[in-house]
Amino acid sequence: MATKQELIGGYEFLIQEARRIAASLSPEEWTKAADQDGWKNTEVLAHVAGIGGIVVPFATAMSNAPAGADVGAAMNIDEINAGIVAARAGKTPAELAEEVAAAYGGVIEWVRGVGDDLLERRATMSGYKDVPVSDLLLRMTVMHGLAHIYAAYSAVMAG
Numbered sequence: 388m389a390t391k392q393e394l395i396g397g398y399e400f401l402i403q404e405a406r407r408i409a410a411s412l413s414p415e416e417w418t419k420a421a422d423q424d425g426w427k428n429t430e431v432l433a434h435v436a437g438i439g440g441i442v443v444p445f446a447t448a449m450s451n452a453p454a455g456a457d458v459g460a461a462m463n464i465d466e467i468n469a470g471i472v473a474a475r476a477g478k479t480p481a482e483l484a485e486e487v488a489a490a491y492g493g494v495i496e497w498v499r500g501v502g503d504d505l506l507e508r509r510a511t512m513s514g515y516k517d518v519p520v521s522d523l524l525l526r527m528t529v530m531h532g533l534a535h536i537y538a539a540y541s542a543v544m545a546g
Contacts, residue, residue, distance in 0.1 A: 388507060389521040394498050397529030398491045404536050405435060409484035412543060417480055421535070421542040428539040430472045432483040435532045437471030439490025442528050443497045449510040450520050459513040487532075494528075 389397075412428060421431040445458075452458045475483060498506075506521035515523055 388519040389525040391498050391503075391506070391521075394506075394521060394524055394529065395495050397525060397533075398495050398498070401435070401529055401532045401536075402488045402491050404533060405432065405484045405487035408432070408536050408539060409480040412480065412539070416543045419539075419542045421539045426472070428542060429478075429480060429483070431535045431539050432480060432487070433472045433475035433478065434468060435535050436483045436486040436490060437475060438528060438532065439487055439494060442490075442494045442524065446497075446501075446505070446520055446524055449512060449523060450505045450508045452510055454509070455511060455517070457511045457513065 409432070417428045419428055420426065421428045426434070449458050475486070478486070506519065506524075508520050509517045510520050510523060511517055512523055512527070515526070518526075
């Protein structure tokens, strides 16, 4: 099970790397496609920023779901992601990085104050079955966000 300190450290690193990439890429590099779905690097950072705003309600929903219920079964993740990205259209990378910092800063404060019992509860989300909520948070927010940032860098390196 991921500890509170591991989650906090992961979110702090995600904030750091969002700020780093916002300051690192040129305007042309921000327009490159970052993944096979065709998202541009700015859209990838917009996605990471937007996810930060839904972590706490999502974790709460996972922890309150009945045992064995797939929390993601009724979600259209593509639709959710499209809405998150569209809501941030036109924001600069610097603005998006600061949104990442603010959103995940709030998540860090929530993690500090939430009871261990919530983080220890087991939940199911799509392919993740009966996993502690803390591990789901680590995988689906920290590692997911960092993977997107790495994909943006990779898109630039690929030319």
